Amino acid sequence: MQNKKSLLWPLIISLFLVISCQSEKDVAIASGDLYTIFNSQPRNIGRFYAIYANGITKVNISMYDYSVNSYHSIHLHEGTCEEIGPHWNQGKTTMFCNVIDLDDMPWGKMMAGDIGNIKTNANGYGSLAFSTSLWSIGTNNDTDIIGKLVVLHSEGENFALECDPDHIPDHTHTNVKIACGVISQ
Numbered sequence: 397m398q399n400k401k402s403l404l405w406p407l408i409i410s411l412f413l414v415i416s417c418q419s420e421k422d423v424a425i426a427s428g429d430l431y432t433i434f435n436s437q438p439r440n441i442g443r444f445y446a447i448y449a450n451g452i453t454k455v456n457i458s459m460y461d462y463s464v465n466s467y468h469s470i471h472l473h474e475g476t477c478e479e480i481g482p483h484w485n486q487g488k489t490t491m492f493c494n495v496i497d498l499d500d501m502p503w504g505k506m507m508a509g510d511i512g513n514i515k516t517n518a519n520g521y522g523s524l525a526f527s528t529s530l531w532s533i534g535t536n537n538d539t540d541i542i543g544k545l546v547v548l549h550s551e552g553e554n555f556a557l558e559c560d561p562d563h564i565p566d567h568t569h570t571n572v573k574i575a576c577g578v579i580s581q
């Protein structure tokens with residue numbers, strides 16, 4: 397009897413290790429600090445944080461110490477913070493307005509990297525949290541957000557209007573970029 401028990405425990409422990417290692421492998425975390433880009437002394441005014449598990453990326457973006465009671469649009473861009481490129485769109489030219497995301501709801505924005513607006517409160521703090529099935533972390537495929545830029549703009553944007561079929565995109569966007577951060581794992 398004693399012998400059987402002593403054989404069973406190593407088996408239980410190794411089974412537990414296999415299960416815990418597997419779940420750890422399936423979860424990936426990414427983050428990036430946002431620094432102002434218009435002054436010579438870059439100031440940290442925000443943070444991007446995301447967890448990827450089971451095909452879903454949960455995102456939390458916070459903003460602080462920059463403005464009060466204002467809206468700021470936020471996108472993922474290509475390039476570097478020194479030379480910011482176009483909006484990240486998974487390398488595709490197609491629009492993401494009607495691409496189905498979680499709960500059978502469309503993404504509702506032109507580009508896969510169009511995120512939304514952050515509103516700061518009277519204390520200058522604002523945050524935005526959402527989940528998406530259109531991004532991933534560390535997968536090295538088109539949906540991977542590692543190495544992309546998180547860019548904050550001076551004003552908010554109407555993302556729904558950009559997706560309106562009647563909208564004519566004949567105007568240029570002059571929404572000034574105020575902060576940037578690189579997403580890393």
Ligand SMILES: [Cu+2]
Pocket residue numbers: 470471472473547548549
């Ligand atoms: Cu942008």
